[in-house]
Structure formats: C-alpha cells, structure tokens
Amino acid sequence: MKLQQLRYIVEVANNELNVSLTAEKLYTSQPGISKQIKLLEDELGAQIFQRSGKHLSGITPIGEKVIEVARSILNKTYDIKVIAQEFTKPNLGTLSITSTYTQARYALPPVLQKFMQSYPEIALKMEQGDSSQCITNLKNRVTDFAVLTDLTDLTDEMIALPCYHWNQAIIVPQAHPLAQKVPISIEDLAQYPLISYDSAKDGTDIIQTFINAGKSANVIFNTADADLIKTYVRLGVGVGVIAKMATNEVQDQDLVILNASAIFSYNTTYIVFLRSLYLRNYMYDFISQFSAHLDKKTVNQAILCTDTNQVLTMFNGVKLTVK
Amino acid sequence: MKLQQLRYIVEVANNELNVSLTAEKLYTSQPGISKQIKLLEDELGAQIFQRSGKHLSGITPIGEKVIEVARSILNKTYDIKVIAQEFTKPNLGTLSITSTYTQARYALPPVLQKFMQSYPEIALKMEQGDSSQCITNLKNRVTDFAVLTDLTDLTDEMIALPCYHWNQAIIVPQAHPLAQKVPISIEDLAQYPLISYDSAKDGTDIIQTFINAGKSANVIFNTADADLIKTYVRLGVGVGVIAKMATNEVQDQDLVILNASAIFSYNTTYIVFLRSLYLRNYMYDFISQFSAHLDKKTVNQAILCTDTNQVLTMFNGVKLTVK
DNA sequence: AACAGTTACGTAACCCGTAATGATA
C-alpha cells in the first residue's frame, strides 16, 4: 500500500470516477492511475470501484470505507508537513477564513488588522458567503475557519465555539414616526414593513419574534448586505433591522438608530473549524484575538467535546462580550 | 513522504533509537533505514531525531509530534486492510483477549465456546495477566480486548464498557465457626484472617470496607488465583473471599459458600479496547454475546463518548446482569 | 576494540509516460 495509491482513489472519487480527468488534475497519466488503483485492489483482495466493462460506474461498499480512511490518512500526512512548518517557520503560513457579510465587514477587520501586525508573514485569505457556503468550504478544506451565526448546517466533524453576542438595531429615517418613539414596542414595529437580512436564521428569528407576540409581520428581505438595507431605509421603503455593529453614528447621521435588544433576542456568532484541523500557534492566537475568552487551553478543551451541545454547556457560565 | 519512511521512524522510536536493531526486526538493512529517515527529514526541513555525532540520542519535539501522527497513519493503513478482510473474508480473522484470572477462568469460557461455534474460522488468542498488563497489551496492540474489573490504568485512548456486576463470596471449611452463622456480619469476619485476591483494587476495596465499618482487618493476599485461595481455606489458614462465580457447589462440597453481598459491595467488570480499534462484525458479536446489553448500536454510541465517565453515565439506567 | 550510523555503489524493482488496444455510451 502506498500513499499515492490512496491519493489516487480519493481523487478519483472526488472527480466523479473519471480517471482521465483525475490524471489531468494531478498532472499525471491515466494508465498510471489505473494501474496503481488496480495494484491496491489486488493487494486488498477486493474491488474499490465498481466497473461496468471498462468504465468505473460506482464505489463498492468496501471502497466507501477504504476511501474514508484514506482521506483521513492523507489529511494526517498533510498535518505532518504542517507540524514541521510550525517548528521550522512558526511565522509562515496561511490563515483562511470564510464568513458571512456582517462579520466580514464589521467584526473581523479590526481583529485581522491586529493579527497582520503580529504575523506579517502569514498570508490571509478571506472569503465571504452565506452560512452553508461557509460550512461547505470547511468541509472541502478550502478554508481553515468559518465565522458565522447560523449553525444549521454544522456537522459532527466540526467544532463551533461561541465568540460573542450581538443585537439587532432598528434604523429609520429621521422623519419617520418611530424616530421619536422610545422605547419602541413590537406593536409599533408591526405597523411598518421591515427590511432585514436575507438569511434563513435571521429571517425565522425575526418572524418568530412576531409570532410569539401574536402579531404578523410584513418583512421584506434583501440580499444580506447591511449597507443595502440602509439605502432602502433612506428611500423610505421601510424600517431596517440590522446588526447593531453595522451601524455607525457618524456615517449614519441621517438615520436614527434605535435599540432593538428589548424586542429581538440576541444572536451568538461562532468560530467554526474542522475537528481534524491541525491548529498552528498563530491560529490559536487569531482565535484569542477574535474572542478573548478563547485561549489556547479553552480551545483545546472544547475540541475534546463530542458534540456542539457539549461545547455550549462548557461555555454556559462564560460571559460573552456583546457587540 | 512515504509510508515506509513513517514506518521506519515509528519503529526506530519503538526500538530505543537503535537503527541496527530496527533493521533486523524489519528484515531490512541499516543503511536503507538511515537513508529513508534522512530523506524524510530533508523533505520536512526538520530533524526528527537528535544526534550526537552519528548516534541517535533522542527525539526532537517535532519528532515527537510527527511520530505520534505517523503512528496513527500506520494504524489506519492497517484498518484499511482489516476493512478489506471484513468484506472478502468476514469469517476469517483473529480475536485476542487479555483478561484477569477470574474472568478468564469463569466468565469467558462459556462465551468463547459459543463464539467459536458461531465463528469456527476466527483464531482465538487468550492471554492472562493483571489489570495493568491487560492495559499494556491494549496499548501495544498485542490484544484487541481486555476484560477486567480495575480501571485504574485506563487511558483516554481506550473505551471501557460495563459488562456485568459480580459479588464476592465467603468460603470457609465446613467445620469453621462461621459455617453455621447466617447472616454473617462484618464484625464476625473481622475476627478471622482473610485470604483474597492479590489485586490492588480488590485489596483496597476489601480493606476499605473494614475501615468504613471502623474495624481493622487481617488480610492475607495471595497470587490472584481463586483455586489457590480455596486450597488455603481447606488447610484452615483463614476465611476466603473470592468471586461468587468462582465457587462451584459440586466441586466445593467440602466448603461452605456464604453470600457476602451484604458486606462487600459489588464489582463491575468491563470490556476495554482501543478507541482506534477497527471493530469487525464478529467482534461486535463477541461483545454482545459476552454482555447482552452491548449490541452494535450501543457500542458505537459509547465509542463516541470522550471519557469514561460519560460512558458510565450512558449506562446509568441499564440494569446489568449480576454474576 | 566493538559497536553503530553514514557514505558509496551496483542491482533490481517499480513508477511513470507513450503508444496501442479494447470497451462503452
């Protein structure tokens, strides 16, 4: 058994069982892959791929399991290289993060700026997407970390650590009737069309709040962008509900920013990563800088938890910062 | 990076950093190993072994981590082979168990007999040792399972599943004053020298029972063997305290067997195995046959627990059989 | 002086790439 053989079966499985395509991607030849796969199958005494004549038509049950283990083996060989790097070049490496818009725009920048000063040689990669894209990137090992609020798509292979709470804010033009009304009640709010994030979680949370109060809401969702919501609010389309951290007293002088924490319950933002990710020291540092209570020891302890509920109970007593 | 290189560094670490000895054990040459290690170190850009001149004098911090990951990679390659076997030859394989004396002598035989009938082609390996030897065998992957009562030496890499409870019995010669005394109190027992197992756990448990009752005990420990204890009891040396399942009404007709469950609290016997062990179907079957409540699903669920306490709480409500 | 690891070198295995062949949709 050789590591290349494992690499080949994994990659063939990743490329729709197309050996030619796989060969191209790996910069090698079809026959080479074909032969190595066959050699491995011979050694194991079992077929990994089903064939209809000469075409690979599927993965056998054995193959499924073998490929799964092969994947984890290959990940570990990658870990070994990372470990060596960690010692030889502790300040060289990559930190890649996928996050949702609000986090990328408002929560991450100050942290990343500080991080880049501490580790000028670490290459930063940022990607923005919705919650499920964040999770997909983690799964495919495209990014190391995801920063998001909606844990719906989380799987067991991932760890989600609570970072901070944040509240929604209500924004209206200065001339709006609600601008003078403090405090605002949910009844007040129900009278106007709402504009908020186009996220499954935010959406259901907001609607649920109205349902709980026995009201029906007129909610207009737009595409995930707080700045766009502000624009609509300025046009008088409706009342905006955005993250409080997305408001700025200077830039938003023409708007009135109202505290919504009494109406909408707070959200929690999490940092998520694969349990199998080898955490380099600068990664621990990034996590700590992002969320002060998540020091190296705490993170390591959390990784040992088997499921997210266990992680959450671990942080039950911890007072998170509110943004 | 090649699997052989990983095999070499792991084996050299296992053989006191002696490359020559390692080469002999692996049926290969010293220079071959030396060179491959060097190649790996070059690829990683870091030394795995410390050298004083030309001698390997230690493992570097990087090496420690690399070797640890290499070990798990090699275990997984072994898993792949086992997976293939599981499908191609589901009834062929090995089941090796280390257990303490009483379990090997009284609890395991009927189960193993039944198991051998179900799986005539599985090669059985039995080894007997004290609790710490059982654990050591697991660690070194010499045996698949350990059956024991004392979990003192257990580590996080292992899973211990509770199988059954068992009680101590008191045995005395027919002519002994205690023979007629039913029920027996701890005060009665304190008047005679006791003979019991030479096990850390049994010993402290028994002594603790006396301490809790405010009594001092005169306990003679012998070498772990219930039959030997019976012999001493027959000679009138003292009162025997042995597992109830180690008594036999027919063979021990000359002795009086007294219930001790009111005096000594019950013990729990566990089946222990490495979390990383790939469990073959016949192994699940063995576990179920040994302990009816441990079906495949339950075992898989327990494996997901991170520590033993979690496993134990999982079985809190389960009524275990008493032997 | 005995032992242990590295270097040097020749051989044999093997991985890979090109070309040809066979099978499939």
Add this chain to the structure above:
DNA sequence: TATCATTACGGGTTACGTAACTGTT
C-alpha cells in the same frame, strides 16, 4: 464515433543490499 479504461512496453528514477568508512562509547 468519441470517450474512456486497460494492456503493453520502454526509460528513468529510486529503493534496497553489500561493502567500506567514520565516529562513538
């Protein structure tokens, strides 16, 4: 017929073993 996997074959790499060398205890 075009696509794709397998088989056949040749070349270059490499892993391994023997032998000689060098450093350690």
